[in-house]
Amino acid sequence: MKLIILDRDGVLNQDSDAYVKSVDEWIPIPGSAEAVGKLCKAGYTVAVATNQSGLARGYFAETDLAAMHDKMIALAAEHGGEFAHIAYCPHGPDDHCDCRKPLPGLIHQIEQALSTSANGAWMIGDSIRDLEAGAAAGCQTALVRTGKGEKSEHKLTSHDSLSEAPIFNDLAAFVDWLIANN
Structure with a gap:
């Protein structure tokens, strides 16, 4: 399995410092749904690992999150894409869970759900914590400049294990590079 x-936030949809709290606030990044479709058509299995502490903070409910994910799924499907699994951490930063990135718990949930190993898979994120979670699970990592990516880019050089991670303008650029090089 590839x-x-x-x-999610900052890679597939626009991020917000005030949290993405509703389906109306979930706005796709141009080209992201098409990129998921390209990945699936090229034989890749696509999963999502997302921190959603807005649940713990009471900013939105599980039904709101489900509606956002339904929109994300529908947009990807319009372009021939699908998500094999969506793992999310509903906890806040002080809950001491094992699933909140930068810990690799969400990736382990994906591994269990798909009966596969993430070792060697790609983890694409817009923050250092996304890449740290991927690296901890044995993933190859790449940063996108969308979302918090431009701010995160400057921090990559101080992380020995992440300093070689390729950087792309957005998910579509990563997907074009991946498909052209495999």
Whole structure:
């Protein structure tokens, strides 16, 4: 299985410092749904690993999150894409869970759900914590400049294990590069 794990906010949809709290606030990044379709058509299995502490903070409910994911799934499907699994951490930063990135728990959930190993898979994110979670699970990592990516890019050089991670303008650019090089 050729596995690709994507962060959600800042990779698939626009991020917000005030949290993405509703389906109306979930706005796709141009080209992201098409990129998921390209991955699937090229034989990749696509999963999502996303921190959603807005649940713990009471900013939105599980039904709101489900509606956002339904929109994300429908947009990807319009372009021939699908998500094999969506793993999310509903906890806050002080809950001491094992699933909140930068810990690799969400990636382990994906491994269990898909009965596969993420070792060697790609983890694509817009933050250092996304890449740290991927690296901890044995993934190859790549940063996108969308979302918090431009701010995160400057921090990559101080992380020995992440300093070689390729950087792309957005998910579509990563997907074009991946398909052209495989």
